[in-house]
Amino acid sequence: MADLTKEQEAKILFSLRSEASLFVPDKLLAIFKACQINPAIDEKSEKTLVAALQGSKFTPNELPLIEKATGTFDPLRDNENLTLTVKVRNEGGEIVPDIEDEVYREIGVKKHFSFSTFLKSHWLPLVGGTAAVALTLSAVAAILANSGTSPVAASGTYITVSVTPASYMAAEDTLSGDVNNYEPSWSFLANSHNLVSSYSCDNYSATLALKNFEPSFTSKPAYRAVSDLITPAHVNGYLETKDQTAKNVINITVLSTDSSYGVSYASAYQSALDDALTESSNKIYAVVNFSVATIASDYLKGLSEDEASVIVSLYSSFQDLDSECALTLDELKKGDFAVLSALDSAVNAGEETKLSDKGLIAFKEGLSESYRFYLDNETSAYTAQQIAGMRRELIDDVASIPWLYGGRLADLLQNDAYFIMGDGLGFSQDKDSPWYLYAQIRDYILKTKTASADSYIQYLSEVKKLADSGKESTGYLPDDGQEGIDNGGHIPGDGPNANTWGDGGGEWHGPED
C-alpha cells in the first residue's frame, strides 16, 4: 500500500466501523421471537439484574445482561452509551422502593429458570402447538387404534422420558472430563388403562443407563415404568448426587388420546417420581418437567395396526432431525410395509448402537435421504466407473478423513452400508474436501440401492447388520469422536453420604404445579 499510509488506512477503517453501529440492524429480539426463545436468564444473573435495576449493586460488567434482558440490547452500542443508560436507570431506582415483581413482569423473565428450551432438543417441540405437533398427535392416534376395521375409537398414550445429568446442566465447560454430557432417552407406549405395552431406548446412552438392570416395564402403569428408570439411571451415573445445588433434569413428554390424562395421572407421576428420587439409596435432586398434549385426530385411519405402529415409530424417530430431513407422515404412508419395516429395524439398530448424538443424527439423516431417493426413484448422474475412481481416491487419502478409525477405515470404506451417514457428520462444498467426496459417493450408493424395493430392503439389512456389529465393539459407523461415544462408567457421586445432604426429591413443573 505504497500510496496509502497506516494512518490513512486506520482513518478509513475507523469511519467504516463507526458507521457500522447505525448501519448493521439489530435483529436479535426478532430472532428470539422467531425461534420462540424466552430470553430467560439463570437465577444468579436474575438476582444481579434485579439488584442492578434497583440501583443498589450496579457494576459495569452487568450492562450487557441488563440490556439483553430488558430488550434494549444493542451489540453495537459502545460501553459509554450503555453506562449512561444504566446510570439514568439507577438514579431512577433510588426513588423506587421495591420493583422486583414489576421488573420480572416487565422484562418477561420467569422467576424460575425455564427449561422449555430443553424440550426443543428432544423429539417433539410441544411448545406453541406447531403443525409438526399436530401431525405427531394424530399419528399416535392411529397407532393406538387397535381395531383394524374401525380405527376411529383410538385410545392410548405415548410417553418420552429424557434425563440430563446435573453436571451437564451446571457446567460452564461442557467438554470437561468431569461433566457427563450424555442424555439418555426412552419411549413407552401405554394402552387406554395407562399400562405399558412396549418400550424402546432412543439412544445408546439409554441402553447404558439400564446396564446391570433388567427392568420389566410391560404391563406396569406408565408412571411406575417411568419411575423405574430412576435407580438404574442413578447407579449408572446419569442422575447425579454430587452437588445438592446442581439439579438433574427429567423431561417427561406425554401424548395421549385421553384429554384428561394430565389431570388423571400427573399426581401419580409426581408421587412415583418423588418416591424414587427420595429412596434411601438414591436421594437425588431433580427438576421434573411434565408436559401433556392431547391427541385429536386419526390421520392414519384405514391402515392396519402394524402399519400404523411402524409409521408412528419411524415418524417419531426422525423428529430430532431438522425439519428438512425429518420424514413426514405423508411420505411414510407412501412406502411399502416391507420397506418401512426394514427402515424401522435399521433406525432401531442405530439408536441402540455405539454412536454419539451427532453420529445418530447423521445416521438418521442418511436413512431419511435414502427413503426419499426410494420414493422419488432418484438416479445418479455419475457412472459406476467414476464412483469407483472417487472411492479409490477417498481410500488412498484415508489419513485425511476426520473419522479415522486406525487401519480399519480403508476396509470399511469398501462397505456400501458404511456410507449411510448423512451431512450431520460433516459437510463441505469444497471439492478438495474428503467430506465432499464422501457425499458424492454416498449419494450414488443410496440412489443405486434404492432403485427397487427389494434392493433397498437388502441395503437396509446391511446397514442394520453394520449398526448391530457396533453394539459389542468400538463402533463401526463413522463418528468423529469429538463429542465422543458414550462409554458408560459415569460416577453418580457420593453426596448422600455427607451429613448436610438432604432427602432429595423433584422440583415439579407440570399440570399439578
Add this chain to the structure above:
Amino acid sequence: MDEEKLEKAMSSLQKGDGNALGDIYTLTSRGVFTFVLPILRDYQLAEDVMQETYVTCYDNIKSYKLGTSARNWLLTIAKNCALSQLKKRNREISYDFDNDNHPDGVYYLGDVDSPTIALANKILSEEEFNIVMMYAIGEYKHKEIAEFLHMPLGTVTWKYASALKKLKKALEDSETEYERARELAKN
C-alpha cells in the same frame, strides 16, 4: 478470545440453552450482515436474510461440529440463505413488471448515516466491497476471508489494499467537490 466465547455459546445452544443464541448473535452479526449485503445488494433483504441465518442456525445447531469454525459455518448458512433469497427475488421480479425496485447493482444505504459505507458500495466492485466490509466491520482476518471466499491470501490482501486506495481517492474527491460547491455558493 471471541472464538472461545463463540465456541462455548455454540456448545450451550447445542445443549438447548436458547439464550446462547444471543451471544452468538453478538459475536457474529456484524460479520454476517456485511457478508450478505454485497451478495443481495438490498438492505431490507439483507436484514431478512440475517434473521433467517440465525433462525436456521438455531434449528440446525446439532449439525454444527464443535471445534470447527463456527463463523464459517454461520457464513455458509448465510450464503445459502442469501442465494435462495436471490433466486426467489429474481423469480418474483421477472413476473412483476411494475416492480420499481432499485436496479441490480444499486441498493439503498442511508447516505446521511453511513456516507463512507455508501461511498464504498458505490465505487467498489462486489468482491472488493465484500472484502473491505468483512475486514473492517465483520472483523475477520485476511486469512479467514481468503479461506471463506476460496481465494488465495495474496489476492485478498491485494484486493483489500486496492479497494482502500480507491476509497481514499473517492473520499478526497468528494471532499474537493464539497469545497468547490461551498465556494460556488459563496460567490
